Amino acid sequence: MLELASTQPVEDIAVADLVRAARINRTTFYKHAGSPAEVLKQLLYEDLDRVRVGWLEEASASGLSPQDVWEHASAALVDHLERYDAVYTVGLTDRHSTVLHYLLVDHFTASVRTLLDHNRGAVPAGAGSLVWRTEAASRFLAHGEAGLVEAWMSLPAPRDRSLFVSAAAALLPSWLVLPRP
Template identity: 65%
Template structure:
């Protein structure tokens, strides 16, 4: 990507974060975004199809780092499952706090279907990725493995989003430890069977 394209992407990033912190991204018009980013519509459409697409790109880049750390910690096996989830939950809280204004504007009161879908998709894909790398984690049960993987991933993904939504509904400043405790205490047994014996 050349310097001009990087500069345009940076402007779009700053503009969409600012506007989506004031109102749900669905209410951000392309005209508002191009005016705030100081670019024209033609340039905008070379980079994205909508303000929501710009926001998704920004947030997914950050969430992908959270996922990568969680999966690496899980598969390395150096930490207990509890410690892995605590680290991952702290990393997720870091993300939520980094973008607090836009998550508050978009999710408190369930106003943004885009943010809802984005977070659920991230959580579901994280579980899918983990199970693809370690299929032995998937509990036994009825139905084909592909279906059980999808069902378990969606169950965990929607549940984790519910904890995020409940935590965001609290008045600021929010208690990080409360979020981490809730996530780790609500995990299904197959994801948190308890710490391995210390050697």
């Protein structure tokens, strides 16, 4: 799957091509997934979930500031992006893959929601319930982070890791970084 997704957007991969490359039959394929996109999402989510668990554990145990946590998380994300560089370059450059875009948005939404669930004081004040404000803030940050990934992946390789990490930290909203009075 990764080899195929490294050469074309996942939306363009036919089940026939995937089963041929994997040397399995269609019945076996459909027992495990409904589409090539679903297979790719499973593979990437597994690694992204491992990354999330690592930085959330670090955030909980270390007492780091939200900005430091975000920088560490961004560095771990860059590691993931570099592991799957060809997949993300093909899929995100020139917006070829909505599947990859929304995979990242979903992952970032869940990550930010988890961070805010553990730090309710960081959720912005305003109209609406705490649950709604947490969801809105999570989605807002997730779409921005996905855009940052797309901008970084559009740069020619080799990409500057520190550029991504510093941009992610600099773009973090003040309501998450600054302590509340």
